[in-house]
Amino acid sequence: MSERLQRHHHIGQTSVPYTVEWSEDRETIGLSIDESLEVTVRAPMTATHDDVESVLDSRQEWLLEKVYGLKEQEGPPYPKEYLSGEKLQYRGRQYPLEVVEADVPEPELSFDEQTFTLRVHRFDADADGVSVRRKRQAIVDWFVNRAAEELPDRGSRFESRLGLEDVPVEVGEMESRWGEYDDGVVRLNWRLVLAPVRIQDYVLAHELAHSLHDEHSDSFWNTVGALIPDYEERREWLRLNGNTLTV
Template sequence: MSERFKRHHHIGQTVVPYTIDWSENRETMELSIDESLEVTVTAPMTATTADVEEVLESRQEWLLEKLYGLKEQEGPPYPKEYMSGEKLQYRGRQYPLEVVEADVSQPELSFDEQKFTLQTHRFEKGGDEVSIRRKRQAVVDWFIEQADQELPERATRFESRLGLEDVPVDVGEIDGRWGEYEDGTVRLNWRLVRAPVRIQDYVLVHELAHSVHDDHSDSFWNTVGALIPDYEERRRWLRVNGNTLSV
């Protein structure tokens, strides 16, 4: 059983309508934002509106990033069929894709700095659902492998400037985030390898800075700004263009 209650939270001149969903099954508070920009706070029955406001106050930066990000963000590109003539984005640039028949059991992607080549078996049908799924997986596998090679190497460029050494950097699937720092390890979304290098550097520095500062305090942003002076511009690029990094 739960009860819902609508209120407004103010962040400077920005008014954030939100709904409190009091639930008997909750022990902690959780914030969520859907595509309609509606904020929902799921709270335990024992929580007061003052408790909710305190949580919203502590998450103001997150709220603004989510709200403006959803509002500004471009939609994802049209679904690809992985046919010759399409383009794949890598390190912020678009490269043509050429699909060729080859003696391979499953699709294989390669890159020669000028174009991508996707080798497929001659019996692969161009546009059927199974073929598209197999070709997409080959593309995803290639980008994950590249990200696993490239992103950790870039981290070493910033570690010494933060007084760090040999910080583990894991690359993989992260839902809803570009990176995170937890238990001494930086974890990065593999899709970052498709973004411009300057954007990759911003996310790396952001997460590495969390090894020095737990929260997004002024000291944290001063640390990020010391290494990435235009971090606000790079952060906005991710909000607006993040969906274009999907495969």
């Protein structure tokens, strides 16, 4: 015999809906998540709501990983050394990387819409640990700057439909999530610039919808669906491919 109860667990501004199943056959509290990203908590009849929340608090990183897919897939088969012949992902496509020696104090990345060119001092041309870190930092800086230039503009198409105007969009490093809406400001993970633009649009629409709905309620998803009719497909793409969005 079991009983079910639907509740929400809050992680910062993120609301994670879950269903509690109390069962006479259980002695411990366990969590599971299905393909629709619905979280189920299975608990013994003696467990309290505080007990359930305590377990959810202890598994917050796991919940965010599952909901946002940041660790759904394994990483690349080998770490990048940022040498000619490797590829960098941008807007959902792979572009070749060419590394050339130049009279520059720090590695510099540029892009001509077909090829990424990384200019490096001759001391950084090899693949030793220090050089790899310096090259990676130059590449990250380029993508962060490009994300800050491009991602905010993509939100304007949704603002008027939500009755909003000039919502600030900040881009930066984020742990275990792709975006958040907090106090009238949208914050996005810079790595979204690596994803197809349709995925960027989904995350922006998702966060802007939080201006009307705090929780992931039916009304919230109806709002997202009005902006992005195929949002479930895009959400699933991000869940399955999110961990590939890395330099």
